[in-house]
Amino acid sequence: MHLKKLFVNMGFLGVFIFGIMTFVLVTQVDNDVTYTITNNTFINNTYGSLSGNLSISEEKLQVATGNFDNNTQIAGGGELDVIPVVSQGRITKTIIIGLWNIYIQMPQVIFGVSPIVAGFISSVLLLFLILGIWAIWKGVVGT
């Protein structure tokens, strides 16, 4: 999968899940339901983590934009200048991995998916992310 598509999909999926959870919670609270979904510790943690991850993403990307603007271009002979995209690459990886960890935690806890299976899928994702970001740094592929 293309890195840009993966990044956009992970972001939108996080927002979607957060939106659905908020819809369910707000509807339950407005109708005075005795046991809301946040009574469950796992859902409460996931909801909190999602909210934190999505709000921190914006702050981090603001910082990355600042780094990109402030970076001084150095034209070295025979060198490939990758400094302006390093910061963005790292944040892209952090956001994707952060949201993925929250997403994979749900079936792992509720349906009892083996941690080995989840770990394997996470490792493959991490590997492809590193390779993708490395390829962008080196100018092999675009975003």
Add this chain to the structure above:
Amino acid sequence: MVTYPDLSSLNNQSGIGGLLAVPTSGYPYFWLWIMVSLWAIISSTLYFKEKERKGFGSLLSSLAVASFAIIILSTIGSILEIITVEIMIYILVFNFLIIGVWFFFSNS
């Protein structure tokens, strides 16, 4: 701790919610199976209708759309207190999985 209602809890004030909650006293997963059946019916109806209309259908989209419908129905069920928190968690996580797969693997 969730207490499941039984026939003794039925009175004039319990209303339609109390009546609908009666089957859960004998079998807590009663409404979960109803929701699973509804999910299967909605998704297959959407898929085969699309196939009939276009000649081809997207099964993943149909499953995801049915998941949204089931989440809304379950929320209504939780307001009527026929869907317990435990069942709601199962429904949410299962539907999140379907929606996630649809997000990542739909061609559009």
